[in-house]
Amino acid sequence: MAQNPSRSQWAALLRRLDIWFILIVLALITIPHYAEAMQHPGFFLDFAARLGLDRHAFERILYLAPIVWAGFIAGWRGAVVTSIIALGCMLPRAIFISAHPRDAIFEASAVFIIGNVLSLSFASLRKERQYRLKLEATQYELMASEERYRELFSSAFDAIWVHDLNGDVIAANRASEKLTGYGMEELMQKNVKSLLSEDDRHLAGQVRRKLLAGEFVQQPYEQHLIKKDGSEAFVQLSTSLVLSDGKPVGFQHIARDITEQKRMQDNLRFYLQQVTRAQEEERKRISRELHDDTIQALVVLARRLDAIATDSKALDEDDHRRLEELREQANNIMQGVRRLSQDLRPAALDRLGLLPALEWLAAEVRDFSGIDVNVNVAGKERRFSEEVELLLFRIVQEALRNVWRHSQASEATISVEFGDNQTQIAISDDGKGFDVPQTIGDLTRTGKLGLAGIQERVQLLGGNLTAQSQPGKGTSITIKLPA
Numbered sequence: 001m002a003q004n005p006s007r008s009q010w011a012a013l014l015r016r017l018d019i020w021f022i023l024i025v026l027a028l029i030t031i032p033h034y035a036e037a038m039q040h041p042g043f044f045l046d047f048a049a050r051l052g053l054d055r056h057a058f059e060r061i062l063y064l065a066p067i068v069w070a071g072f073i074a075g076w077r078g079a080v081v082t083s084i085i086a087l088g089c090m091l092p093r094a095i096f097i098s099a100h101p102r103d104a105i106f107e108a109s110a111v112f113i114i115g116n117v118l119s120l121s122f123a124s125l126r127k128e129r130q131y132r133l134k135l136e137a138t139q140y141e142l143m144a145s146e147e148r149y150r151e152l153f154s155s156a157f158d159a160i161w162v163h164d165l166n167g168d169v170i171a172a173n174r175a176s177e178k179l180t181g182y183g184m185e186e187l188m189q190k191n192v193k194s195l196l197s198e199d200d201r202h203l204a205g206q207v208r209r210k211l212l213a214g215e216f217v218q219q220p221y222e223q224h225l226i227k228k229d230g231s232e233a234f235v236q237l238s239t240s241l242v243l244s245d246g247k248p249v250g251f252q253h254i255a256r257d258i259t260e261q262k263r264m265q266d267n268l269r270f271y272l273q274q275v276t277r278a279q280e281e282e283r284k285r286i287s288r289e290l291h292d293d294t295i296q297a298l299v300v301l302a303r304r305l306d307a308i309a310t311d312s313k314a315l316d317e318d319d320h321r322r323l324e325e326l327r328e329q330a331n332n333i334m335q336g337v338r339r340l341s342q343d344l345r346p347a348a349l350d351r352l353g354l355l356p357a358l359e360w361l362a363a364e365v366r367d368f369s370g371i372d373v374n375v376n377v378a379g380k381e382r383r384f385s386e387e388v389e390l391l392l393f394r395i396v397q398e399a400l401r402n403v404w405r406h407s408q409a410s411e412a413t414i415s416v417e418f419g420d421n422q423t424q425i426a427i428s429d430d431g432k433g434f435d436v437p438q439t440i441g442d443l444t445r446t447g448k449l450g451l452a453g454i455q456e457r458v459q460l461l462g463g464n465l466t467a468q469s470q471p472g473k474g475t476s477i478t479i480k481l482p483a
């Protein structure tokens with residue numbers, strides 16, 4: 001059962017040793033108070049008389065002291081308990097012994113009231129003093145934390161600036177000077193609009209509107225900043241509202257300069273693009289050479305073998321059979337080389353585009369592996385540049401190669417979905433699946449380059465890749481591209 005909090009405070013008071021000590025002092029004071037009545041005037045009253053004090057006044061002061069003391073150390077409860085007991089000690093004498101009982105009762109009650117009033121005043125003084133000390137400590141802590149924040153703000157590696165709702169900069173740190181090339185004084189006179197291009201102003205406006213409306217904003221986001229020398233810095237930004245009394249008064253931005261990183265990424269992308277282009281050129285050249293030279297040579301060879309077989313009458317049965325075998329071998333080699341040439345550079349892709357090339361690829365894998373590969377198309381077909389279609393074809397080709405090499409699937413599907421803002425291509429199978437690693441790039445360490453190659457191509461296209469697979473539950477490789 002929950003204990004009444006007030007009752008437990010009274011109980012706690014009575015458990016205090018210092019209160020009991022005060023009560024003992026009260027009892028000691030009471031002894032001389034009744035001594036006279038017991039025919040023992042004693043030294044106590046002589047002492048008061050020697051100090052020139054009236055006996056009654058001296059006694060009242062003596063009774064007041066413990067009440068005020070208890071009030072001071074234990075609050076109003078202490079004063080009430082002590083004053084009631086003091087009253088209890090004084091009243092019998094006032095009523096039964098005193099020559100002027102009415103005056104004595106009045107004086108005893110006055111001690112009770114004055115004691116309580118005094119102790120209450122002391123208690124409230126003490127409370128106020130504690131409150132003041134606490135306030136000072138809080139103010140000091142606030143100042144210290146403000147100091148820490150200021151230090152963090154000014155020495156932060158990231159550029160941080162704050163502007164009001166009109167865009168006027170009201171605070172900025174040292175990294176902001178470095179990022180923009182403006183000095184602190186110049187920055188404080190700037191409006192953020194002057195640091196942004198037209199497009200970026202639009203983006204910044206959108207972010208601010210959303211934040212003010214309490215809507216979700218994808219953070220961090222990327223933006224250009226125009227520096228003092230007119231060059232552009234690429235920054236990654238996080239923006240938050242600055243509130244005062246719960247009302248928005250400005251925005252705080254934390255920006256990291258990623259110009260160098262972007263440049264390196266662009267260089268890497270350019271390098272990859274060049275490598276991919278060179279690789280495709282090489283494939284095209286080999287494919288054409290196989291088609292124009294090797295296959296033609298094999299055709300001529302097969303025709304000659306035919307001619308020998310039909311023209312030469314001197315050949316016996318055995319020679320004819322051997323010639324027939326040779327012609328068949330030449331045909332097989334021709335088919336193999338033709339497939340290799342097609343694989344290297346599918347003619348359908350150059351002539352008809354991505355979807356017919358995917359149909360051709362599906363038929364090839366079906367013939368070759370026995371897996372039932374289907375192509376599903378949804379939405380209105382959209383054509384991409386030759387280079388993009390080639391990259392997409394290579395992605396599907398590699399994914400299908402994995403299906404027939406690793407999945408043991410009986411069925412696979414290539415789904416192409418043309419949406420309004422994006423195109424999605426998924427290659428899924430009903431095979432044995434596998435544990436997809438957290439980072440696909442890690443596969444390259446064990447010499448597995450296929451999925452990593454798919455990922456690189458997808459990145460070149462500015463899209464994203466998801467690989468979903470579970471042992472025993474098939475695999476699905478999905479790529480999404482901006483339209």
Ligand SMILES: Nc1ncnc2c1ncn2[C@@H]1O[C@H](COP(=O)(O)OP(=O)(O)OP(=O)(O)O)[C@@H](O)[C@H]1O
Nearest residue numbers: 402403406407433434443447448449450451452475
């Ligand atoms: N459709 C799939 N079904 C089952 N396992 C798959 C499938 N696709 C990929 N895997 C697994 O993922 C691994 C990585 O595939 P990845 O294409 O990167 O390498 P690889 O095919 O082994 O070698 P490479 O493609 O370089 O010749 C494969 O070794 C295989 O274990």
Ligand SMILES: [Mg+2]
Nearest residue numbers: 401402450451
């Ligand atoms: Mg592979």
